[in-house]
Amino acid sequence: MVATMARKTGSHAEITGPRIRAAALRLFARHGYAAVSMRQIAGEVGVQAGALYTYTPDKQALLFDLMRAHMEHLLETWAAERVSDGATDATDPVARLERFTRFHIRYHLDRPDEVFVSYMELRNLEQDNFRAIETLRRQYENELDDILAAGRTEGVFELPNTKVATRGLIAMLTGVSTWFRDGGTLSRGDVEDIYWDMLRRSVGVQCDDATAPGSTGRGAVCTSPSAARG
Amino acid sequence: MVATMARKTGSHAEITGPRIRAAALRLFARHGYAAVSMRQIAGEVGVQAGALYTYTPDKQALLFDLMRAHMEHLLETWAAERVSDGATDATDPVARLERFTRFHIRYHLDRPDEVFVSYMELRNLEQDNFRAIETLRRQYENELDDILAAGRTEGVFELPNTKVATRGLIAMLTGVSTWFRDGGTLSRGDVEDIYWDMLRRSVGVQCDDATAPGSTGRGAVCTSPSAARG
DNA sequence: CCTTGAATTGAACACCCGTTCAGTAGATGG
DNA sequence: CCATCTACTGAACGGGTGTTCAATTCAAGG
Numbered sequence: 001m002v003a004t005m006a007r008k009t010g011s012h013a014e015i016t017g018p019r020i021r022a023a024a025l026r027l028f029a030r031h032g033y034a035a036v037s038m039r040q041i042a043g044e045v046g047v048q049a050g051a052l053y054t055y056t057p058d059k060q061a062l063l064f065d066l067m068r069a070h071m072e073h074l075l076e077t078w079a080a081e082r083v084s085d086g087a088t089d090a091t092d093p094v095a096r097l098e099r100f101t102r103f104h105i106r107y108h109l110d111r112p113d114e115v116f117v118s119y120m121e122l123r124n125l126e127q128d129n130f131r132a133i134e135t136l137r138r139q140y141e142n143e144l145d146d147i148l149a150a151g152r153t154e155g156v157f158e159l160p161n162t163k164v165a166t167r168g169l170i171a172m173l174t175g176v177s178t179w180f181r182d183g184g185t186l187s188r189g190d191v192e193d194i195y196w197d198m199l200r201r202s203v204g205v206q207c208d209d210a211t212a213p214g215s216t217g218r219g220a221v222c223t224s225p226s227a228a229r230g
Numbered sequence: 231m232v233a234t235m236a237r238k239t240g241s242h243a244e245i246t247g248p249r250i251r252a253a254a255l256r257l258f259a260r261h262g263y264a265a266v267s268m269r270q271i272a273g274e275v276g277v278q279a280g281a282l283y284t285y286t287p288d289k290q291a292l293l294f295d296l297m298r299a300h301m302e303h304l305l306e307t308w309a310a311e312r313v314s315d316g317a318t319d320a321t322d323p324v325a326r327l328e329r330f331t332r333f334h335i336r337y338h339l340d341r342p343d344e345v346f347v348s349y350m351e352l353r354n355l356e357q358d359n360f361r362a363i364e365t366l367r368r369q370y371e372n373e374l375d376d377i378l379a380a381g382r383t384e385g386v387f388e389l390p391n392t393k394v395a396t397r398g399l400i401a402m403l404t405g406v407s408t409w410f411r412d413g414g415t416l417s418r419g420d421v422e423d424i425y426w427d428m429l430r431r432s433v434g435v436q437c438d439d440a441t442a443p444g445s446t447g448r449g450a451v452c453t454s455p456s457a458a459r460g
Numbered sequence: 461c462c463t464t465g466a467a468t469t470g471a472a473c474a475c476c477c478g479t480t481c482a483g484t485a486g487a488t489g490g
Numbered sequence: 491c492c493a494t495c496t497a498c499t500g501a502a503c504g505g506g507t508g509t510t511c512a513a514t515t516c517a518a519g520g
Contacts (some may be wrong), residue, residue: 016467016468030353031264031353032262032263032264032353032354033262034261034262034264035264035354037506037507037508038508038509039506039507039508047468047469047508048468048469048470049470049508050468050469050509050510050511051243051467051468051472052509053509053510054466054467054468058508058509059509060510076492090476099468120270120350123260123262124261124262124265135252157332158431159428160423160427160428161416161424164416164421164424165424165428167405167407167408167409168402168403168406168425168428169402169403170480171401171402171404171405171408172398172399172401172402172405174401175397175398175400175401176398178397178401179397186391186394190376191394193390193410194390194391194394194395195398197390197396198389198395198398198432198433199432200432201431201432201433201434202428202429202432203428203431204431242496242497242498246498267476267477267478268478268479269476269477269478277497277498277499278498278499278500279478279479280479280480280481280498280499280500280501281477281497281498281499283478283480284496284497284498288478289478289479336487341504395480
């Protein structure tokens with residue numbers, strides 16, 4: 001209705017909504033969707049249970065919205081990252097793969113709760129919601145599969161099966177968030193280096209000394225992560 | 231109604247006990263520990279909820295026993311597998327690693343429910359129970375870590391960090407059970423071959439043509455899994 | 461000022477939870 | 491044939507569940 005936006009009677013709508021989502025995310029991650037009650041979520045926000053229904057039609061929608069938001073943000077963030085600077089990167093499969101690897105680790109370590117919920121609570125989604133999340137997940141997997149397929153076509157990667165490799169590698173990378181904690185002996189950069197080293201090798205990319213005779217100039221530039229040895 | 235009231239009683243203890251555990255495992259895997267009620271489990275078995283308490287002190291113990299049984303059986307089965315025939319295998323890290331890889335995949339594909347419950351329901355364990363399972367899990371991880379460490383000491387594996395590699399590789403291997411289904415294009419053997427190929431490369435073991443000049447005779451014997459290409 | 465209307469309360473609804481336990485059915489040992 | 495034992499029933503307990511809704515609160519618009 002007409003001109004002036006922000007017709008805020010009442011007041012806390014723009015605050016309470018996000019706070020509910022944040023509390024739900026935290027609690028779902030810690031205790032699991034089924035084990036968390038609407039009253040617990042409300043209590044965390046400092047509101048009665050009935051108030052939650054101003055912001056979500058029901059508990060299931062609350063879970064689904066959190067998971068969809070996470071998957072969509074993941075896809076958007078990667079879409080932005082993959083095209084940011086570097087026209088060379090866009091065509092070199094090794095560089096693309098390294099970029100994906102480091103992006104995935106960084107993104108997932110920054111959002112442990114979202115990650116945890118998004119792959120632990122799949123079975124608590126109703127059928128339609130499950131299918132929607134699965135579609136988004138498949139889209140993300142295809143991003144990696146495309147890189148692997150391109151690299152194999154160019155003869156840079158050696159892979160018996162890119163679909164299986166995609167699933168295996170994503171499982172490996174996502175697993176980081178189950179054990180990594182800030183403040184340990186390894187920094188996030190160390191972890192990125194270690195995983196990239198393993199992942200690189202797993203698809204058949206050698207460490208390439210560009211000055212060596214017979215260098216194809218296509219291998220990975222390998223730094224030795226001395227701090228990460230162990 | 232009179233006939234149904236006459237319930238079979240007597241010495242069905244040895245039947246009902248395992249049936250309860252089987253039903254609980256199935257339901258926990260499908261819907262999650264918190265989402266499954268004792269009445270559902272009882273219904274699956276065909277008894278009243280109260281009857282479950284002849285076989286378990288409470289719901290938590292039911293979950294814990296399932297998880298502990300799974301972890302202990304995993305360790306026992308691997309302990310038997312690792313020493314079965316082949317004194318050469320016991321000293322060759324590549325052979326040991328291949329054996330572990332194929333064992334892990336096979337074992338986990340055979341027990342999807344146990345696997346699912348054992349790593350999805352960790353957060354529903356009470357503190358003491360959690361610690362007990364964590365100990366068993368760490369024991370299993372150490373089995374792989376030992377192999378990797380031995381291989382690196384012998385100069386066969388190239389790894390920046392065996393602890394991180396262990397976690398990464400186990401996450402990759404365990405992930406198989408989230409997507410593999412019998413009756414697809416890939417057989418279990420195909421999957422074993424593909425994963426072994428990737429895993430082998432990831433720790434720096436080359437495919438070794440024993441007849442080639444400069445062969446160390448220590449690389450992996452690589453069969454090309456033609457059926458598994460894709 | 462008064463009206464408006466969104467944000468929130470608090471009680472209620474119908475149902476489900478894990479667990480306990482007195483009572484019972486039925487096979488078994490004497 | 492009876493006493494015993496054990497697996498099991500069925501009802502009950504206190505409390506928690508997701509969700510609804512009339513009533514209330516209270517900042518802002520006119």
